[in-house]
Amino acid sequence: MLKDITLGQFFPIDSPLHRMDPRTKILLLILHIVAIFLANNTAGYVLVTLFTLMIMLLSRVPLKMYFRGLKPILFVIIFTAVLNIFLTPGTKIELFNYETPMTWEGLVLAGKMALRLVLLIITSSALTYTTSPIILTDGIEKLLSPFAKLGLPTYELAMMMSIAIRFIPTLIEETDKIMKAQKARGADFESGSVIRRVKALAPMLIPLFISAFRRADELAVAMESRCYQGGSKRTRLNEIHFASVDYVAAAIFLLFFAALITLRILL
Amino acid sequence: MIKAEHLRYAYNAAETEELKFALDDVDLTVSEGEFVAVLGHNGCGKSTLAKHFNGLLLPSGGKVYVSGMDTKDDAYYWDIRKTVGMVFQNPDNQLVATVVEEDVAFAPENLGVPSDEIRKRVDEALKTVDMYEMRRHAPHLLSGGQKQRVAIAGVIAMEPKCIVFDEPTAMLDPKGRREVIDTILKLKNEKHMTVVLITHYMEEAVKADRVVVMDKGKIVIDDVPKKVFSQVRLLKSLGLDVPQVTELCYLLNKAGLSLPNDILTVQECADELEKLFK
Structure with a gap:
């Protein structure tokens, strides 16, 4: 049981995501989390899901690894889903006759929340799978460096x-x-x-x-x-610097982000 | 290379107690390119001595010079550490990074070496200890012997002139022990590095150019291995063992055979026995 922890498990292979600068990855991860919560309609969810899937494939990390990373939070996902299904007010599902009834709205909400949680975990692990902890801390250090002037020992x-x-x-x-x-x-x-x-x-x-x-x-x-x-x-040893892959990634991401906001406004 | 003159060292004892010297008037010179083994049972001061060689501990009395630099002089603080590298007993507690090559890069990074030069040093160091294929692995998944070799590579990458090994094999299995000893011999023979090996395995000390035996903070014997190990009775009285073959010959001689008493390897022993029974 103690061996199952996947925290910080870097996957030492080569992929476009591995080659990206940690700073780009961290910033895009934060934006991606925002995006996950911005999606509020079917089209938006589909878009976010597809984009996450693309990240998974681009990382060249075996998909199995991502699912293994989900295991520890499976309980949380199921627990929130069950609460949502039963506690959301709305149209009753006349399947079983319980005191607290299941509702259609609850079912939909539960689905959305579960999807969000899953996407959240997957994108965060995409960061840790493709970035060695040293480079990751390097990135965090560089991102925090403006605060060094204020006396923060970054x-x-x-x-x-x-x-x-x-x-x-x-x-x-x-x-x-x-x-x-x-x-x-x-x-x-x-x-x-x-x-x-x-x-x-x-x-x-x-x-x-x-x-x-x-x-x-x-x-x-x-x-x-x-x-x-x-x-x-x-x-x-590996001085971090922005390369073309970072600009391409940022461009693709901003396009995706713009599309998502358009979808949110239009639909 | 390294020179200790009347070196004394006392650990901070309570005021009422008498000062206890972990090192008591030690004189020792290690020349460039030499392989010196330091032997002694637990608490004889051999690790304390090792820590003086790169200024981790400073003498309470006497002087230690590294390439002519006094370890007590603050101006040489980093130069001394750069000249004499140290490998410790527990490989786990020496590795700082989560990827082998990043760990090896730690010392040159600290010294402010430019990136491409670090890359060169890291690759070369890893090839020297035969761990190049595993450069992208996580240290905690390696065996003890492999971890210790990575730790050695981490010191080599600093490009010291001398490496002090403080019981590097004490926590390893026989296979790991052999790997580490082979690496040390390679450093000595191919890279012409000065090596100081602190150990309590006689089989390892036999391979050195010179063996220093310590007891109660003093140097008792300082000679070539053959001369040291022929003094079986003295070594035993210091709580030390001699290599198995040497002991065998000692016992055979006691039983009335006449073998030379400076036999150190199985091959020598076999040859001498053959000669005797012809």
Whole structure:
């Protein structure tokens, strides 16, 4: 179960999306999220869905990966859908005779909300699948750089973020190991009341924290031995810069965005 | 290359306690292109010594010079780190990036090397440690030996003159251990780098040009491997082992055979035994 996490799972292949500048991707992602919520009629939904599908295909990431990324939020999607179906006022569906009836309007709304959520997750994972975390943090750093003049330590923030991402799998593995070790000595994480179970976590969390601190210490020494001296003078292996692919992507996206707004006004 | 003179180091002890020296009057010179192994059991001060070689720790007494630069002089702070690279025990805690090549690029990036030069250094470093094919992989999916080789590549990319290995194989399986040792030998023989290897595996120390044995913060023996390992009784009294073959010969000699007592490899041992029984 601990292996299923897809957060920040970069897919190291080559595609037009991989070649785009992270800044373009981040900005377009934000605009795309706006677009998803701007769509309010059938034509709009079809357009947004098709556009998202195009992104998925352009990324050359196996579609299977996208669906796997949806799994963890399946529950949220179903839960909101059910609430919408039953709680939206409107024409009753005379299929079953429940106290709180299903409505047609609810069904439609549920469909729309589910679609929006799915599109949202898919486009966000398209960003993380096609951008290595380091380049992504580079992009965020550059986007935040105007704030550096106001005293925001953008470089340090970006470094912290990439190290955090780097250590997620390591700490997950460690947690798994500690849990097994404690279970082998009779710890019980699964039974009893909620309070009991929370208490049972202590023998797992304490070693985890201690080891994380030790790791941090060793990492700091290792970074210092490799001449880490903070932001200003650093160069990059892959210096990010806008290329033709970025201009093309931005143009296509703006066209799509304009079409969507036209649809919203006209229909 | 590296020179320690009357080096002493005390960890901060409580005021009431007597100062405890982790290093006590250590004199050691490592010449350019030399492969020196430092042996000793836990707590003998060998890691503390290693950390003095690139200025991570500064001497409480005495001096350490790296290529003539005093480690205590702030002006040389980064030059010293650039000259002497360090590889540590736990490969997981040395890797900063989520993609192999980006990790290898970390040191040159810190030094402000231009992008195309970084690319060249990274490719070359990865080829040296034989990890070029895996340059786009995520470090956490690699084996221990592979991770440690990536860590070595990360240091090579900094282009140091000397690399200090602080028990690089202690957390690896036998296969990973062999990979790392082969890489170290390659660096020494092909790239003519100065290598200091801190270890407690005798089999690794045997491959060095010179072996330094430490005990309680002092250097006890400093000689070529053959001369060091022939002193079986002394090594045992320091809580150290000798290579299995050497021990075998030692025991055979005790039982009345007359073998030379400086045998270090299985081949040598086999040859000598053959000679004896002809």
